[in-house]
Amino acid sequence: MNTDSPSADRRPSFAPILTLRRFLTRRKHGRRAPLAGQAAALLLAAALGAWALDSGGALSAPRAAAPATPDTREASPAAAAPLPVAAERVVRSAGYRRTRRFTGELVPHRASELGFELAGKLAAVHVDDGDLVERGAVLATLDTARLDARRRELEAGRAQAAARLAELVAGPREEALAIARADLAEVDEELELARTMHARRADLARRQAVSREDADAVQRTVDVLEARREAAAQRLAELERGTREEVVDAQRAALARIDAELASVDVELDKSALRAPFAGVVAARRYDEGAVLDAGRPVLRLVEHDALELRVGVPVELAPRLAGEEGVRLVAGDRELTGVVRAVLPEVDRATRTATVVVVLQGRAARDARPGETVELLVDTEFAAEGYWVDTDALRRSHRGLWAAYALVEDAARTDSDARVVERREVEVLYTDGGRALVRGALDEGEWVLSGGAHRVVPGMRVRIARDAEAAR
Numbered sequence: 065m066n067t068d069s070p071s072a073d074r075r076p077s078f079a080p081i082l083t084l085r086r087f088l089t090r091r092k093h094g095r096r097a098p099l100a101g102q103a104a105a106l107l108l109a110a111a112l113g114a115w116a117l118d119s120g121g122a123l124s125a126p127r128a129a130a131p132a133t134p135d136t137r138e139a140s141p142a143a144a145a146p147l148p149v150a151a152e153r154v155v156r157s158a159g160y161r162r163t164r165r166f167t168g169e170l171v172p173h174r175a176s177e178l179g180f181e182l183a184g185k186l187a188a189v190h191v192d193d194g195d196l197v198e199r200g201a202v203l204a205t206l207d208t209a210r211l212d213a214r215r216r217e218l219e220a221g222r223a224q225a226a227a228r229l230a231e232l233v234a235g236p237r238e239e240a241l242a243i244a245r246a247d248l249a250e251v252d253e254e255l256e257l258a259r260t261m262h263a264r265r266a267d268l269a270r271r272q273a274v275s276r277e278d279a280d281a282v283q284r285t286v287d288v289l290e291a292r293r294e295a296a297a298q299r300l301a302e303l304e305r306g307t308r309e310e311v312v313d314a315q316r317a318a319l320a321r322i323d324a325e326l327a328s329v330d331v332e333l334d335k336s337a338l339r340a341p342f343a344g345v346v347a348a349r350r351y352d353e354g355a356v357l358d359a360g361r362p363v364l365r366l367v368e369h370d371a372l373e374l375r376v377g378v379p380v381e382l383a384p385r386l387a388g389e390e391g392v393r394l395v396a397g398d399r400e401l402t403g404v405v406r407a408v409l410p411e412v413d414r415a416t417r418t419a420t421v422v423v424v425l426q427g428r429a430a431r432d433a434r435p436g437e438t439v440e441l442l443v444d445t446e447f448a449a450e451g452y453w454v455d456t457d458a459l460r461r462s463h464r465g466l467w468a469a470y471a472l473v474e475d476a477a478r479t480d481s482d483a484r485v486v487e488r489r490e491v492e493v494l495y496t497d498g499g500r501a502l503v504r505g506a507l508d509e510g511e512w513v514l515s516g517g518a519h520r521v522v523p524g525m526r527v528r529i530a531r532d533a534e535a536a537r
Contacts, residue, residue: 146483146528151472152515154452160495160502166441168376170396170425170433172369174342177362180206181335186355191364193349197340204363206336215329222322229315241303248296255289262286344368372425372433374403376441377418383408386421386443393442394423401439402427449494451504455515456496459503466490469503470514470521472529484512488523 184206191203262282269279348365351357374394378386386392387408394401403423412419423441425433433439454469462468469491472484491505507513512529514521521527 146526147520148530149472149514149521149527150516151512151529152455153510154454154507154513156509157451157453157502159446159448159450160497162445162447162495162497164443164445165395166376166378166443168374168423168439168441170372170374170435170437170439172344172367172435173371173373173424174344174368175347175435176341176366178203178338178341178364178366179360179362180204180338180357181359182206182332183357183359184336186351186353186357186363188353189349189351189363191346191349193346195346196369197344197346197366199340199343201340202337203340203346203366204338206357208333208336211329211333211336215326215333218322218326218329222319222326225315225319225322229312229319232312232315241300244296244300244303248293248300251289251293251296255286255293258282258286258289338363340366342366342368343370367435370431372435373406374423374425374439374441376421376423376439377413377416378421378441378443380412380417380419382443382445383419383421392423394425394439395442396433396437396439399432401425401433447495449502449504451494451502452507452509452513453500453502454491454513456499456501457516458514458518459491459493459501460518462490465492466505467493467503469505469507470518470523471507472512472514472527475526482528483526484528486514486521486523486525486527489513 187205187207189204191197191201197203262279262285265279265282269275344366346364347367349363350365351361351363357363386405389405392403392405394403403425405421406424407422409420409422421441458469460468467490469489471487471489473487475483475485489506491503491507493501493503495502
């Protein structure tokens, strides 16, 4: 082969290009930090610049490096166009507000396990699970056959006692008085006749015309008639005075006792009907008709549906601040609720060491809530901490628990342009809230800092502050 032929001289050599390509490929697959697109392009242009194309289009051998010219210096990385970035001025902050969340459970203001005070057989249950009831509505009843019979018996006895009392209060009839007067008159006549006979017998006895025994017999007759007259006179006087107050009072007491027994039966009859103590919804029906129940056994569970409360534990030092507060914020799932703090219970929970705050729900959204639902109480708390607010996208993790922010300082070498130089500043994160972070460290108030795209810059890089968001992408 003739190696001196023109075609052999024009054969291109791709060894430098392949070497550069292998170098870039190794850096890419070796998981090293990738070269920036601009730096890679400049490096490739520098490698190719050592080779000059001849007039035929083939690559020739390297030539001697030409002296640097102003155009060559403009193509260096330092002279590249500044990268547009998003930035903001930092403003000193005296603290931050943190929203603290405390989880609690919705409970009804009133909930009762309803049962009968009396033992008996369940006759009817008038409601079912989920029914809305008004206050005083009859929910269930017991069998009252025995009580009904007892009441009828007492009613008959009361009628008898009442009639007797009326008789005593009215006093004797005129017929009874007339009979008593006639009895007294009859005794008076017999007594008068006996006394006349006694006077005659006494005279005959003195003259010894009759025996002494006959005179004594007549005297005994007079004594008996006088006793009868006294009794008849007292009987007439008693009838004329009417019934004694003691007898009337005793009869009235007997009537009152019967009335008390009737009232007791009425109470038992009333307690045989289970009524709703407040308006609410039936949460559970535990028995059906025919069940024989003991006194006090729960038959229904009733909960108040219009007055739900949130009971939530908060730190003891925070509880006094919430006392009496109106319009507290609540979150239940994706719903926002409002409420009023009704009370802060005085005792501290021994298990959680927290104070229980009772919040009453308000508004239309409260009607959609359900007992047992989990609700969060949101409380905004101010914390004193001096620092600067920056975008979290502008921070990068540093060493020893610190973070790095990027300040954009003026380019001392190019004061005539809007270019700035990226400087790394170590900062400590005090608090994060979504996409913002409160930091303190080597920053000055009013200084420009990167507000996003920290992955696009490195310290010492020339950038310019973008005027709009699109230019900063």
